[in-house]
Amino acid sequence: GENVEQHPSTLSVQEGDSAVIKCTYSDSASNYFPWYKQELGKGPQLIIDIRSNVGEKKDQRIAVTLNKTAKHFSLHITETQPEDSAVYFCAATKAAGNKLTFGGGTRVLVKP
Amino acid sequence: NAGVTQTPKFRVLKTGQSMTLLCAQDMNHEYMYWYRQDPGMGLRLIHYSVGEGTTAKGEVPDGYNVSRLKKQNFLLGLESAAPSQTSVYFCASSYSGHKAYTGELFFGEGSRLTVL
Numbered sequence: 412g413e414n415v416e417q418h419p420s421t422l423s424v425q426e427g428d429s430a431v432i433k434c435t436y437s438d439s440a441s442n443y444f445p446w447y448k449q450e451l452g453k454g455p456q457l458i459i460d461i462r463s464n465v466g467e468k469k470d471q472r473i474a475v476t477l478n479k480t481a482k483h484f485s486l487h488i489t490e491t492q493p494e495d496s497a498v499y500f501c502a503a504t505k506a507a508g509n510k511l512t513f514g515g516g517t518r519v520l521v522k523p
Numbered sequence: 524n525a526g527v528t529q530t531p532k533f534r535v536l537k538t539g540q541s542m543t544l545l546c547a548q549d550m551n552h553e554y555m556y557w558y559r560q561d562p563g564m565g566l567r568l569i570h571y572s573v574g575e576g577t578t579a580k581g582e583v584p585d586g587y588n589v590s591r592l593k594k595q596n597f598l599l600g601l602e603s604a605a606p607s608q609t610s611v612y613f614c615a616s617s618y619s620g621h622k623a624y625t626g627e628l629f630f631g632e633g634s635r636l637t638v639l
Contacts, residue, residue, distance in 0.1 A: 412582075415565075417565070420563060443626055445626065445627070445628075447628075452632070452633075453632055453633075454527070454613055454615070454630030454631050454632050454633055455566070455613070455628075455630050456630070457627045457628065460626070460627075500565055500566065504626075506626075510556075510568055510571065510581065510582075511566075511568070511628065512582075513558075513565035513566040513567070514565050515563050515564055515565040516563070516565050
């Protein structure tokens, strides 16, 4: 089955700096890669996703890149703000709607 | 619009006791899922359902049972709780329509279970 590795497990950044989280996947057939953000005491929420026919997608301060050849994808957060502090999960699946395989999560702390 | 609601939010069990977690969604979603979240291990799929009356095993199904008697409800049962089942449990649902389908999972706020 699919295996998703996520790094780093914790990330501390100064407010205003950028944060990058990287994930690798094992199944070359995977073609849908969402990112979820989990705030303290809440369930995860989808923040951005990318499909395998696209190399990059951007939504305001967040962007995701995908390298199918290397089987890795990354989340980039620019101009970080305190409200970006949360746990972020990457995930992969062969088709949107199928079972998602999640990475281990990255705890991001934005220091004011 | 409540979205996905889980009950109870907290529970402490003794080894060998049984319990049921209830998940309810009001979005008319076809698919429902139960995940467990453990430190450093992300979210692991326990069981899922693609429609009323159907269930299937996920990645870590042992020690759990599920039922989907009504489209809006998905129950997770522990017949004989073990300390290894101490975790935070999340229910999620997703829409499986055609053109409107995005693949997004909608999660509940979680149920923290401690087995002593």
